[in-house]
Amino acid sequence: MQTSRYEAPGTLAAALSVIGSDPGAMILAGGTDLLVQYQSGLRRPSVFVDVKRIPEFMAIAVDDTGVTIGAAVPAADICAHPIIAAWWPGLVDAVSLIGSTQIQGRATVGGNLCNGSPAADSTCALIVNGAVAAVSSPAGERRIEVEDFVLSPGKTVLAPGELLVSVRLPKPIPHTGDAYQRLIPRSEMDIAVASVGVSVTVDEGGVCTAAQVAIGAVAPTPLRVNEAAAALIGSRLDAAALAKAAAAASAAARPIDDRRGTASYRRTIVGVLTQRVTAVAAARAKER
């Protein structure tokens, strides 16, 4: 059986050097996907490159224009961060659904994104908040909108030798609220049948001036649904507008049948969730 080495570099340059010199190397963040895949034989990295000793991977940096979350910051730290909770309660909705308390002590948003699952809980919440991924390689750094990051199940835009360093969220403008919900077949510790993230901004009169809607687990990748957002913009986020947005989300879904639900069920559920999640985001926007 092939053995795997373990390395824990202390700098980004050292991590890039390891993954650049060994095509079989894989990044280890929390390991809650990778180690399960390793145990089952699905992935056999020649070297695990643990990035948790690299300071920028473990930092949450707040400034006047937004927050940068290191790719290896545990979910528990994200949920407990007062600025993140105040600015993006919908991101906290999503991250706090990942696994369990134990899983959240290790699991990261970076790993959730790089694993490339269409059902990854944090990805839709990042998309609706305009998150941008910072990716490094020996050739330098590039920035990729999170909505463009996942290409197909398990496949991302990361090229060999590249790694995700952090995710940046721009500070929300006043009267903006976000929310995220998913449906799973049991009460916890399962993968979404369908999920929805929404961000809306309202003016002083309660009219929606900006909106973002993203749907998960109903297509090969998480999807931003511009038609659903367009149905909300200009409305008072009333029942008719929410119903139009729901219809647009259902129409944009390209689900499959599997043991968690049929395609038709998923299409229905994603519409129901769109209405519910938009109502929560709207209430949060009006409170701020």
Ligand SMILES: Cc1cc2nc3c(=O)[nH]c(=O)nc-3n(C[C@H](O)[C@H](O)[C@H](O)COP(=O)(O)OP(=O)(O)OC[C@H]3O[C@@H](n4cnc5c(N)ncnc54)[C@H](O)[C@@H]3O)c2cc1C
């Ligand atoms: C019991 C259990 C329950 C779970 N429940 C949920 C759930 O409810 N919702 C959900 O979305 N997920 C769930 N998951 C899956 C998993 O916990 C999440 O996807 C988690 O966010 C992965 O993060 P991680 O840090 O553990 O990633 P890892 O396992 O460390 O990495 C995942 C993948 O991303 C790559 N990677 C990680 N970081 C980087 C980086 N910086 N640059 C490049 N590549 C990188 C790794 O090489 C690997 O391929 C669950 C897992 C378990 C075991």
